[in-house]
Amino acid sequence: MQRYFVPHDGWEEEQVHLSGEDVHHIKKVMRMKEEEEIICCTPDGHAAKCKIRKIEDDSVTCYIVQWLDEEKELPAHITIVQGLPKGDKMELVIQKGTELGAAAFIPFEAERSIVKWDAKKAEKKISRYQKIAKEASEQSHRTKVPTVESIHSVQEVITASEGYEWKLFAYEDEAKTDAFQSLKEVIPHIKPSQRVMMMIGPEGGFSEKEVDRLKQASFQSVRLGPRILRTETAPSYFLSAISYQLEELR
C-alpha cells in the first residue's frame, strides 16, 4: 500500500488532509479513486491505514481506518556524517542509508573532499537529497523520513556531536593494523533510544589534522571489518551491522 508522510497540520481527530505533491502523486501517478486505501505517517513515526474520502483539485481528504503498530524504525538514532564524496555518490549514501534505517545525514566538507559547493549549489543539493530520503522512506516502508542537514565543517560537526552518547569515525588505518578498535567494543553496547554519530571520510580519508581534532572531541575510531571499503559503502556496513544487532539478534 502506498505511503505518504503528512506534516503536523494535516492531522485532525479522525481525518488526514494531504496537499502539495502528494495530491499530484495520488491523482496522476497512482490514479487512485475515492474509497481506496493508503498509509499515512505522522512526523513522529506513527502510521495509519486510511481510506480516501474526497479528492479535490489541490487536496485529498482521508479518514483513519486503523492505527498500525509497525516497528520499522531502528531502535537507536543513527546520524551518518558523510565526507563529501565525488560525483553522485552522496545520492547513493542517502538512498541506501535511508533504506537501512539512518535517522539523519550531515554532509561534511572534509579537507580531502574534492567537491566544493557554493551556497547556491549547496541549497539545491540538500533539497534534492531530502527528496531522495523521502522517496526511499516510502519505498522501504519506513514511518519516519530522515533529515538531511546543511553542509558542516569539522568544527560544526564537533559542536553538533554534543548531544550524542556515541561519537565514532571510520578510520581506514584501523583496518590496516592489528591494534584496531573492533565494532565488538561498540555496537553490542548501544542501547535503544541512544544517539550515535558515525563519521565517514571522503575518498582520500580523514587528514591527520581532522583525526587529531576528532580524537580531542572524544570521537572513537572504529574499523568496519578487515577490508578497505569505498567511502559510499562504509555507511551501509555500519547501518547493517547495527540493524543486525538491535533488530535481529535481540
Added chain:
Amino acid sequence: MQRYFVPHDGWEEEQVHLSGEDVHHIKKVMRMKEEEEIICCTPDGHAAKCKIRKIEDDSVTCYIVQWLDEEKELPAHITIVQGLPKGDKMELVIQKGTELGAAAFIPFEAERSIVKWDAKKAEKKISRYQKIAKEASEQSHRTKVPTVESIHSVQEVITASEGYEWKLFAYEDEAKTDAFQSLKEVIPHIKPSQRVMMMIGPEGGFSEKEVDRLKQASFQSVRLGPRILRTETAPSYFLSAISYQLEELR
C-alpha cells in the same frame, strides 16, 4: 601498495611473473620502475610483498620479499545469487559485494526479471562483471578475486546449491509478517569455512512458483531487517551482518 592477482603459472620458487593487462598497468598507469614494490596474490589467497626485478615489453618479473599474513577474506564462503535487476544495478551488486567479502556471484534469471540476455550479451556482461570484481578486490585489499558465474535458471541454482551447508533466500514477505525467520536463527550458527548460498530476488521479488521450488529444495527464507530493501541493497546487508558476526564479534 598496489596489488595484483597472479595466476598459478606466474609463480616460481622465489619469483613472480606478471603478464597481460597487469604489465600495462604497472608500466603505463602506475609508471613504476625496477626496485619498486607491489603486492602479488596467489589464486588461493596468499599475498606476498614483491620487488620489481625487470620490466620488459610484455612481462614484469619480481622477486618475493616477504609473505604477508593477511586476514582479509571472510571466514565463510558466501555466494550471492542475484536475480537480474534493471539497468546497471548488477554492477553495483558485484562491486559492493566484492568489497564486503563475497566469494562468488551467480546472476539468476528470475521469472520477474525484466532484463533478458541473449548468449552474446551474457558473455560480454559476465566478462565485464569479472573485471569489476577484480578491480574491487584490489581496491579493498582482498587476497582473492570472487568468481562470477554464468547466468543460471532456478533449476541450475538448485543444482549448484548441493555443495552448500546453508541455502537461504531473502523473501520480502518475511519482513512484512510477525512470524518471520530472523537472521538470529542463521548467522550466529554459520561456522568458518562453511559454504552459504544467499539468493536475492529481482525488483519484483520471487514468484510464488519460485518460492515453492526453493522451499522444496530446502532453501530457508530469511528477513534482512524490518524495512523493505531494494534488490541491490539486500546483498550488502547480508554480507555486512556476516562480516560483523564472524570478523568483529568473534
